[in-house]
Amino acid sequence: MEQSVKKETLLVLNRMEMEDQTVLVTNQGDFYTKLQNTYFTDWMSYDVYIKEDQCIGIAQVSEQEQTIENAYLKSCQDEKISFLFAGAVYEKELQERWISCEPGVCDLVFRDGALTAIKTKQDIIQGQMLSYDDSEIEIEDYGRIHHNGKLPVYQTYGDVSEKSISDVVLGNMNVAYVTAGKEVCAILILQPADIKNIRVLLLSDDGTNIRSDVYLKCSTNANITCGDETKSAGSEELLHPADTLTMAPGKTYIVKPESEDGKIYLCNGNGTAVSNGYAGTIEVHSTENGYTVVNELPLEEYLYAVVPSEMPSSFSPEALKTQAVCARSYVYMQLMRADLAAYGAHINDSTSYQVYNKVEKTKESVAAVDATCGQVLT
Missing domain, CATH: 2.40.50 (OB fold (Dihydrolipoamide Acetyltransferase, E2P))
Structure with a gap:
């Protein structure tokens, strides 16, 4: 279908001449034009006719702000x-x-x-970014906040520069959000990433991102948070996040063991564990088609359960150390890519990234990870 012609008012910031046309850099984006460059002056506003990304005519110089x-x-x-x-x-x-x-x-x-x-614009909030998509950002302690899709990201330490939202490392970066009304209108990266945690999307049994339902239990007492509400759950108590999320649309259901050595298990509806135990926290978020499950935990703890899932612990200590360094290097690369940001994760637990927690950590895998702590390939 042929695109219609629209009349727009644009503020010209710069003009860049190409072989057979000029690029008009404006406050509304870049537009190509075959009109003479001399028809325009930087910092002036014009009523123009736009067809797709082409400026095809000028109506007049605009006196509007x-x-x-x-x-x-x-x-x-x-x-x-x-x-x-x-x-x-x-x-x-x-x-x-x-x-x-x-x-x-x-x-x-x-x-x-x-x-x-x-x-x-002086209204600013701060918090870790947990996920983002084309219309919303999920911020730790604030939940999901809308944005209009045109979201500048500015790095404010060192020389101020503009970045992409994909440069924000989920869950590992000190970030501020400039707000206007009920929307986020800009993001400020205040410091370099301090990589401590990783967020893993746990796939369903059929290998998809979405689960039809979720049941959980914890090996110790746990704290359950959903929005502003927090409650306690007993050890081995069967949890059904859907019961809470139905009454709290848009919120995230978070399970955190009270003990550092507590583990969280995925279960069936009868309470039987169907997974190995997960360290850290489990987050469940409802979608139109079901639920996503994300495990956030310390990066080195994650590697404890990657190494034996990718390589038998019976292999030599040196081989396991090599596997640990390779796995850590891969993780750092993926942290910067934000492939699964819409799901609030850096990676998933399958062979698409690295197999995680299909085999529980072993003393050999722990030793290999600890012996190479912080080492990555360059």
Whole structure:
């Protein structure tokens, strides 16, 4: 079906000439045009006709205010402003002296080529990012918060730069979220990742990401959290997260053993364990088609149950050490990829990544992981 022509008002930030056309860099994105470059002036607004990603005509110079949303203001001193937007740094001489502004996320308003307002955004929350998709971010202690899909990510330590949301290492990074209304409008990476934990999506028996139902039990007493509610569960008590999640849509059901050596088991409806025990926590989230189950635990503890699942513990100590280093190196690579971010996980427990906890940890696997602690291939 042929795309219709739309009339839009755009603020031109930059123009890049190509062989047979010009790229207009604007506050609404990049558009190609075969119109003469001289028809446009940087920092001016235009009413234009847009078809897909092409600017096919100009109606007039616009006198309307146009906003650059969620830019990162680097500096505003005297008669010059510097800001980061859509991966580029812009500097503009101002027509009048402005009061110095602190760096941060803001909306910049322009009219007739001049800056008319700086609207700073100061509502910020902090927490580990647990998952994200095209419309929501799950934040530790806050739950799921909406975003509009256009979500800039700024690294604020060192030289301020723009990153991708995939650069946020789930569960292992100090992150701040700039909010407006009930939405997240920008993400600030405050520090480098401090890799301690890994989040593993536990696949169903038929190898899919979604389970039709979930039953759990813990070898020790456990704390159960869902949203703002926390309760206790006894050792070996059969847990059915669906009973709670039905009354708390959009929330995550989290099981955490009270004892550090406590293990969580997947069970059938009769309470019989159908898995080996999992260290760390288990998170259950409801979806339209069922439930996802994620195991979060310390990375080295995870490796204890990867090494014997990938290589028999009867192999030589040196072979097991090599396996441990390879497994750790692979994990670090996957932590940076965020393949399963929509499920709140870095990897799953199958051969698609690394087989995990199909064989319980052994004294040999623990020794191999401990002997190579922190070692990765470079």
